[in-house]
Amino acid sequence: MERRRFLHDVTYWSLSCFLLLHWPFPTLTTSAQAQTPQSGMALSKVGIGKDKDYRKLVRQVIALIGGMGAFVKPGARVVIKPNMSFDRPPEMGATTHPLVVRTLAEMALEAGASQVRIFDRTCNEARRCYHNSGILPAIQGMDNRKVRCDYIDRRKFVTVPIPEGRVLKGWDIYRDALEADCYINVPVAKQHGLAGLSLSLKNNMGILGGNRGQLHRKLDQNLADLATIIRPTLNVVDATRMLLRNGPQGGSLRDVQTNDTILASSDPVAVDACATMLFGRSPDEIGATVAAADMGLGIMRLNRINRIERP
Amino acid sequence: MNIYPTPVFLRRFSQGLFLCIFIVLFLHTDYQGQDEISGAVNLLFRVDPLIALASSLATRTVITLVLPAIFLLLSCLILGRWFCGWACPMGTLLDYVRPLLGKKPATIPAELPKLRYMLLLIILVGALFGLPLVGFFDPFAILVRGLSMALYPAFSMAIEKFFTLTYNHGPAWLNMLTEPAYQFLRATVLPFEQKIFTLALPAALMLGTLFLLEIFQRRFFCRYVCPLGALLALAARMAPWKISNRQPACTVCGKCNVLCRTGAIDKQGQVNSERCILCLDCLTGCPQHQFVFSRQHERAVLLAEGLSRRAFMGTTVSAIALPFLFAVRPLKRYPEPSLIRPPGALPEEEFLGRCVRCGECMQVCIGNALHPTFMEAGAEGIFTPRLIPRIGYCEYQCTLCGQVCPTGALKQLPPIKKQTVVIGLASIDRNRCLPYAKGVPCIVCEEHCPTPEKAIRLREVSILNEMGQVVRVKQPYVVDKLCIGCGICENKCPLPGHSAIVVTSAGETRHKRATDSNGYT
Incomplete structure (x- = not known):
């Protein structure tokens, strides 16, 4: 082949391949911050209920703060983020109760969600956590094609800048969580060696990539900084079983207290503050709650939280 | 037109079938959503009489896990080396790569066929005296190791990339096509997580060498090296069913001599049943259809090619002496502290004897x-499993390794038991x-x-x-009695880089020397 012909061909093919691959030239419009930040002055509503029947309980508590329709719009892509970090059965209190997750998924569908995705970046091996937490079997048991329990796909972490972060300036965050129309954060309430308690704010770590251990250096402020980017539409704290000691993994029933309580709010700080009270502790003791309240990410003062308890 | 399948077709079908079973079992060797793994994924090693014999000799016990191997040995006592030609996945793969390599006729030393018998002898005698070698020469060990440690992870890496x-x-339109394809591959052939292995290259090299040897001769490995083939050949000597040449009409044209893939037919058209793997090429390849597979009543001309008395004695004596040479290294008395064996591992000596280094x-x-x-x-411990915590940790509730070990070098432990087995001890580097x-x-x-x-x-x-500044911090410390490593x-x-908390094999329960509460042995 002669040189001219060769160069001509190379130019032609690379240009056409380039154009083909980039068609239809998308414009980047998806915003990372899906939800509007909450104003620091307004009263935050927190729904609290207690019942042995977790399905009924979840429905009642969500109804207290306006029903699922207030959070899930018809056609919305919903993400439910439970805590299934550890390879423990539900009764150990280390993971969100499968019935809570399943009921939320059912309610999201009833509110018209076009799809529901459930995932968590686990600490132990993912398949063991998904299976043994009971969440994967519970979701598969729904047998609905719109609802899926997905394993984390390494490729889907995107580096997100955190402009308002005081310590943390950016981190890899799971794309599906950022792009969701409705993000439902469903932590399990449990003791944690450094954070004090692992609640809504701590549960956000389950959608982070990278070496998460490094965040423990200034954990409280890091969690608050993350909360400027990760803004759940709804936070549902599962305190049906509370792990009081040897958290966040537990492993012994002696450390678990059955409490049959669920809390829900769109304000992660307020719901964490109320959940802290269940442990007999003051919200001031939980560094992440304090740091987030300080940044105006939610309300921590109990007298400014509108606690709606089920009669 | 002959509507019956030809013998060669039947053999090829059988080879393909066994290869498929092997691949399915191989892919199945993974967590399946339950604590118990279903399907006998280590079946291949359980039917391997060489491994059965060597590991039983090494531990001087009858290992019940490998009893199915008796059936294979018995079948070869009747039919000859049918397994090598019809079932062995290594042999099948060698047959498949042969056409890719081209022909390079080479002159092979006439003594070479004895090599496999020497190897077999060294392996068995060595096993008895404490030098475990079977894992380095057994065809399944080489194959499964090469696949699991190198080829399969590399394959998965390529797809992932x-x-x-x-x-x-x-x-977006391209992803509409590729993403479903990717999800399909993930659900079928890809591993759940991309794995990496320390000895990926040596494992691949060993397997690759077997394939490259095909350049010199067809089934080079099976002819000259394979100790399992040698063991089956010894059985085939006595087999009443074999391929033979109907003498009188043979014109000694020499076609069969060239045709035979294991060099089992000599220039006169005589079949050596120690080499014959019943591929049946000669049945169809002979222009006069001289060859038959039948029961032999009278003893055919023996073309036995065993070791001479001198070679036999020499090999045996070396195999007895070698283990003692290996025993006088410091690591036998002071084991490497970073060598953490999986939970359920037998005491080191017994473990090395039983482990076939298959990598399952x-x-x-x-x-x-x-x-x-x-x-x-030590050199004899290459390819045996060890835990490298910085790369991956032992999952608390998982007991899979003990379940797939074909020889019981790793004991099958119920989860409750496994959670109490100490494989090491953590210590904090305060610096x-x-x-x-x-x-x-x-x-x-x-x-x-x-x-x-x-x-x-x-x-x-x-x-x-x-x-x-004075700060309040929480400092971690290890409670030795509770740590399982x-x-x-x-x-x-x-x-x-280096972790600030490091696990060593100190205090492992498989050795009786328990550490007392003060940390002294």
Whole structure:
């Protein structure tokens, strides 16, 4: 082949391949911050209920703060983020109760969600956590094609800048969580060696990539900084079983207290503050709650939280 | 037109079938959503009489796990080496790569066919006297090792790279096509997590060498090296069913001599049943259809090619002497502390004797924690499994490695039992650990410690940090009595490079020398 012909061909093919691959030239419009930040002055509503029947309980508590329709719009892509970090059965209190997750998924569908995705970046091996937490079997048991329990796909972490972060300036965050129309954060309430308690704010770590251990250096402020980017539409704290000691993994029933309580709010700080009270502790003791309240990410003062308890 | 399948077709079909079964079993060697693994994924090794014999000799016990091997040996006593030609996945793969390599006729030393008998003798006598070699020469061990440690991870890596490229840089319409394809592959052939292995290259090299030897002759490995083939050949000597040449009409044209893939037919058209693997090429290839597979009543001309008395004695004596040479190295008395064996491993001597270095435990290991050992256990310990916590940790509730071990070198433990088996002990490097060295809070090891009563605990102290300020931090410490050495702390330690908490094999329960509460042995 002669040189001219060769160069001509190379130019032609690379240009056409380039154009083909980039068609239809998308414009980047998806915003990372899906939800509007909450104003620091307004009263935050927190729904609290207690019942042995977790399905009924979840429905009642969500109804207290306006029903699922207030959070899930018809056609919305919903993400439910439970805590299934550890390879423990539900009764150990280390993971969100499968019935809570399943009921939320059912309610999201009833509110018209076009799809529901459930995932968590686990600490132990993912398949063991998904299976043994009971969440994967519970979701598969729904047998609905719109609802899926997905394993984390390494490729889907995107580096997100955190402009308002005081310590943390950016981190890899799971794309599906950022792009969701409705993000439902469903932590399990449990003791944690450094954070004090692992609640809504701590549960956000389950959608982070990278070496998460490094965040423990200034954990409280890091969690608050993350909360400027990760803004759940709804936070549902599962305190049906509370792990009081040897958290966040537990492993012994002696450390678990059955409490049959669920809390829900769109304000992660307020719901964490109320959940802290269940442990007999003051919200001031939980560094992440304090740091987030300080940044105006939610309300921590109990007298400014509108606690709606089920009669 | 003959409507009956030809004998060669039947043989090829059988080879394909067994290869498929092998591949399915291989892919199946993974966590399947339950604690118990279903399907006998280690079946291949259980029917291997060489492994059965060698590991039984090494431990001087009858290992019930490998009893199915008797059936294979018995079948070869009747039919000859049918397994090599009809079932062995290694042989099938060698047959498949042969056409890719081209022909390079080479002159082979006439003594070479005796090599496999020498190897067999060294392996068996060595096993009895404490030098485990079977894993380095057994065809299944080489094959499964090469696949699980190198080829399968590399295959998965290539696929992952491709789909990562299309996902990150491809346009939306392309992803509409590639993503379903990727999900399909993930659900069928790809491993759940991309694995890496320390000895990927040596394992691949060993397997690759077997394939490259095909350049010199067809089935080079099976003819001259394979000790399993040698064992089956000894059985085939006595087999009443064999291929033979109907003498009178043979014109000695020599076609069969060239045709035979194992060199079992000599220039006169006589079949050596020790080499014959019943591929049946000669049945169809002979222009006069001289060859038949039938029951032989009278003893045919024996073309036995065993070792001479001198070679036999020499080999035996060497195999007896070698283990003692290996025994006088320091590592036999002072084991390498970083050598952490999987839970359920037998005491080292017995473990080395039974382990066939097949790599199944490493393939099934859910956390990619088990890796082939290099020289840490001596030259004879290469490819045996060891836990490298910094790469992967032992999952607290998982018992898969013990379930797939074909010879019981790793005992099958129920989860409750496994959680109490101590494989090592963690210790904190206070010069690196953040709360000690820098006064910076970090509790990651404590957080992940899986024992119900945590083996890593925190104590709150006031210390000076790097700026000279007094700070309150929680410092982790290890409770030796509770630590089982799973290595999750070392794995999750967020420090870059070396972990600040390190697990060594100290205090492992498989050895009787228990450490007392003060840490003295």
